[in-house]
Amino acid sequence: MSATTxxxxxxxxxxxxxxxxxxxxxxxxxxxxxxxxxxxRRGTVTAVTAACVLFAIFTLIPIAWLIINSTKTQANIFExxxxxxxxxxxxxxxxxxxxxxxxxxxVYFRWFGNTVLYAVVGGGGATALAALAGYGFARFRFRxxxxxxxxxxxxxxxxxxxxxxxxxxxxxxxxxxxxxWGMILPSMVSPVGVYLMRVFVEVSVPRELIDAARIDxxxxxxxxxxxxxxxxxxxxxxxxxLNVVTVxxxxxxxxxxxxxxxLYPLTVGLGLWSQRAQNSGNAQIxxxxxxxxxxxxxxxxxxxxxxxxxxxxxxxxxxxxN
Amino acid sequence: MNGTVxxxxxxxxxxxxxxVQSTWSRRRDRAGFWFVAPFLTLFVVLLLAPLGYAVxxxxxxxxxxxxxxxxxxxxxxxxxxxxxxxxxxxxxxxxAAIQIPVMLAIAFFFATIFDLGVAKYGTLxxxxxxxxxxxxxxxxAVMWSFLLEPQFGPFxxxxxxxxxxxTDYFSSNLILPTIIVIVIWEWTGYNMVILYTALxxxxxxxxxxxxxxxxxxxxxxxxxxxxxxxPAVVLLVFINTIGALQLFTEPLILQYFQTQAISVNFTPTLxxxxxxxxxxxxxxxxxAAVILGVVIVIISVSSLFVRRRRSEV
Numbered sequence: 001m002s003a004t005t006x007x008x009x010x011x012x013x014x015x016x017x018x019x020x021x022x023x024x025x026x027x028x029x030x031x032x033x034x035x036x037x038x039x040x041r042r043g044t045v046t047a048v049t050a051a052c053v054l055f056a057i058f059t060l061i062p063i064a065w066l067i068i069n070s071t072k073t074q075a076n077i078f079e080x081x082x083x084x085x086x087x088x089x090x091x092x093x094x095x096x097x098x099x100x101x102x103x104x105x106x107v108y109f110r111w112f113g114n115t116v117l118y119a120v121v122g123g124g125g126a127t128a129l130a131a132l133a134g135y136g137f138a139r140f141r142f143r144x145x146x147x148x149x150x151x152x153x154x155x156x157x158x159x160x161x162x163x164x165x166x167x168x169x170x171x172x173x174x175x176x177x178x179x180x181w182g183m184i185l186p187s188m189v190s191p192v193g194v195y196l197m198r199v200f201v202e203v204s205v206p207r208e209l210i211d212a213a214r215i216d217x218x219x220x221x222x223x224x225x226x227x228x229x230x231x232x233x234x235x236x237x238x239x240x241x242l243n244v245v246t247v248x249x250x251x252x253x254x255x256x257x258x259x260x261x262x263l264y265p266l267t268v269g270l271g272l273w274s275q276r277a278q279n280s281g282n283a284q285i286x287x288x289x290x291x292x293x294x295x296x297x298x299x300x301x302x303x304x305x306x307x308x309x310x311x312x313x314x315x316x317x318x319x320x321x322n
Numbered sequence: 323m324n325g326t327v328x329x330x331x332x333x334x335x336x337x338x339x340x341x342v343q344s345t346w347s348r349r350r351d352r353a354g355f356w357f358v359a360p361f362l363t364l365f366v367v368l369l370l371a372p373l374g375y376a377v378x379x380x381x382x383x384x385x386x387x388x389x390x391x392x393x394x395x396x397x398x399x400x401x402x403x404x405x406x407x408x409x410x411x412x413x414x415x416x417x418a419a420i421q422i423p424v425m426l427a428i429a430f431f432f433a434t435i436f437d438l439g440v441a442k443y444g445t446l447x448x449x450x451x452x453x454x455x456x457x458x459x460x461x462x463a464v465m466w467s468f469l470l471e472p473q474f475g476p477f478x479x480x481x482x483x484x485x486x487x488x489t490d491y492f493s494s495n496l497i498l499p500t501i502i503v504i505v506i507w508e509w510t511g512y513n514m515v516i517l518y519t520a521l522x523x524x525x526x527x528x529x530x531x532x533x534x535x536x537x538x539x540x541x542x543x544x545x546x547x548x549x550x551x552x553p554a555v556v557l558l559v560f561i562n563t564i565g566a567l568q569l570f571t572e573p574l575i576l577q578y579f580q581t582q583a584i585s586v587n588f589t590p591t592l593x594x595x596x597x598x599x600x601x602x603x604x605x606x607x608x609x610a611a612v613i614l615g616v617v618i619v620i621i622s623v624s625s626l627f628v629r630r631r632r633s634e635v
Contacts, residue, residue: 032439033529038539040440048440052447055432058507059450062465063457065476069468082469082476133361140354148358155369156561157619159568161594162611166372166379169604186368194361220353249458251571252591256599267460274464274578290468293461300456308449311515 063297070094070291077286094291097284105276106261108292111269115248115296117180118265122187123244130190130239134197135228139210149198155191160252168256182257183265187247193239200235201228237310241303248300266296380609397609407610410590411617413498418566418621421502426517426558429510433517434543448518451511459508463575466504471579492576492583501572513558520554521547556626563622567614570595590614 035045068084069077071091080086098108137149167186168177176182205228213223229236251267258264261272273289304311383393401407432451436444454462470477470491481489491500524547532542548555570591577584587593594614598607 032437033526033533035438035440037533038438038440040539045440045442048435049442052432052435052441052443055428055510056447056450059454059511062462062469062507063453065469066461066465077468078474082479129361129364133358136354136357140351140357142351142354145354145358148362152365155365156564157615157622158369158373159591159611159614159618161568161591161607162376162615163369163372165594165598165604165607165611166375167368169379170372170375185364189361189364189368191365191369214350220350220357224357245456249460251458251460252595256595267458270460270464271575271578274460274467274575278578278581289464293464296461297457301453304452304456305449 066290066294066297070287070294072287072290074284074286077290090287091291094284094287097288098292098295102273102285102288103276105272106264106269108266108269108288108295110262111264111266112295114180114263115265115267116299118183118187118250118254119244119248122184122247123240125184125188126190126193126243126247127236127240129188130193130197130243131229131232131236132224133194134199135201135205135224135232137194137198138201139205139207139228152191152194164253164256167253171257176257178258178260178263180263183254183263186253187243187250190239190243190246193243196239196242197232197235200232200239204235205231234310237307241307241311244303245300266292270296376608376611379605380612383605393605397606398613400606401610401613404593404610406585406587407590407593407613410587410593411614414567414569414589415621417498417502417569418563421505421566422559422562424502425506425510425513425562426555428506429513429517429558430548430555432510433514433521434547436514436518437521437547448515452515453511454508455512457508459571460575462504462508463572464579466500466507467576467579470500492580494583497576497583501569501576504572505566505569509562513562516554516558517551520551524550559625560622563625564618567618567621590617 065082069082071089071094072080072086073088073090076086076088101107133152137145163186167182171177171179171182209227210223213227218226248265249267250265251271254263254265254268255271258268261269264272270289270292273285273292277285277289380397381392381394382390383396384390432447435441436448441447457465469475472478472490472492475491477491478489490496528546528550529542532546537546568591569589573584573588573592574595577586577588586596590610591614594607594610597603597610601607
């Protein structure tokens with residue numbers, strides 16, 4: 001070694017020293033202990049994979065049935081083999097019918113639009129409120145903050161009927177019957193979201209960082225938007241996904257509060273079609289229920305796949321939860 | 323750290339600056355309240371106030387002739403004496419007692435497999451199992467109603483082919499197991515993902531130490547990993563119990579397709595729904611909703627304590 005390197009301050013890694021191990025990032029698959037170490041019996045991998053295949057079949061059977069039967073006529077849904085296609089192939093014809101008013105019960109794509117509106121505004125609003133409240137509960141101690149937080153958690157125990165029925169009764173008094181706000185505003189209250197965001201802030205937004213910003217004279221709002229929010233993104237995406245799914249799939253609230261079918265979300269519309277299917281004169285309602293069900297789940301599955309990266313890590317929240 | 327910053331004041335700070343400090347932090351804490359305030363406003367107006375209104379309504383009775391009068395506990399007495407309401411309550415308790423342990427066992431089994439990495443294509447299976455979470459209960463119930471339909475349903479054809487002719491999945495004996503299967507189909511993946519992420523966060527050195535001690539794998543799973551993910555299990559038991567006791571959408575939709583299969587007031591939530599919407603007896607329904615709330619609090623909170631005691635033994 002030359003004198004210049006010795007004279008240099010600071011440690012110099014020698015060539016024989018192996019590079020330091022990469023810092024572990026929680027949850028990654030690359031992290032697993034090699035399965036050889038477990039001393040498994042021969043055939044375990046095959047048996048376990050077979051169990052996975054069986055459960056995957058159980059999981060996918062209804063969805064495969066839905067896809068196949070969305071291409072059939074009503075007669076074929078009842079008469080042909082359920083797990084294969086039958087002619088005539090009428091997917092396009094069924095799809096066009098989703099744009100029409102079926103037997104006066106309502107237009108599917110109108111319901112689809114409503115559902116998107118409720119899920120985006122309601123679910124998005126719920127996430128924004130949960131982010132603010134979760135940050136407030138996690139990083140501030142104000143009068144009664146503990147008691148308030150426990151009150152929010154306790155609200156999980158309240159049955160939906162005990163909230164929805166009185167809401168319906170009060171909507172009549174404040175002219176919110178058959179108003180989209182009657183659906184959107186209650187959807188913005190997500191105690192689970194607040195709970196998850198609080199847990200997520202605790203683990204991902206360091207207190208010291210906030211204090212440092214305060215010493216630098218940054219305002220609380222600025223600290224929240226500039227500093228905390230970017231660190232909260234994985235948790236935020238998870239909570240957003242959960243909230244959107246909750247609103248998208250909500251059945252009880254819209255079932256109770258809406259009397260006009262133009263305001264229905266998909267769940268209530270499909271429920272109405274199902275109710276009428278048995279005694280409907282319209283010969284085409286069963287294919288519409290099947291295809292309507294398929295079109296209902298496609299956007300959510302797409303959303304899941306797109307946001308996969310986030311909820312995979314974000315759902316960790318549930319495990320830290322104590 | 324920087325030397326100039328850590329050079330702390332040598333004298334205790336004067337009283338005045340301490341006061342300034344405390345008002346400053348008090349103002350800061352008040353800022354915390356403003357972060358919570360928007361949520362809290364909606365929480366009070368759209369959750370607590372309706373709940374209070376439900377309790378209030380339950381104490382009155384509205385008649386077509388005579389209007390609304392205060393009747394005290396009358397609605398509660400009537401609900402408590404209703405055989406239909408209680409048979410529904412007992413039914414959802416049985417439902418929860420079977421469905422939740424079975425589902426959590428399946429979910430834990432697969433979560434463990436994916437955590438250990440012993441199955442091939444683990445990531446693919448994990449994604450597949452999670453898919454039903456994206457399916458609304460309405461659509462799930464519709465699909466299963468078709469699949470299990472006694473006359474033309476493909477599952478009945480399958481049962482016939484295997485020699486179990488004439489199985490009626492909607493008969494009074496099988497309707498509860500059928501709903502259990504549907505709900506397991508809907509929720510196992512979600513529970514599995516949460517257990518999986520919990521298992522991933524178990525420190526690796528703990529497992530490595532157990533392996534070096536020649537601990538058999540089943541013991542590592544049940545005696546080392548399971549206790550470490552107990553918080554997640556407790557949370558799932560709690561959430562699933564609350565949901566199961568409010569079972570509503572699946573039986574209602576099955577009712578549309580199989581009218582004879584399910585009694586009108588099959589579950590307490592159906593009882594409340596029918597009493598309020600079909601019967602127009604909002605006061606009675608409100609009393610039933612409050613009683614259901616009390617049942618939920620008792621069962622879900624006591625389930626937490628049972629778990630806690632058992633795992634401490």
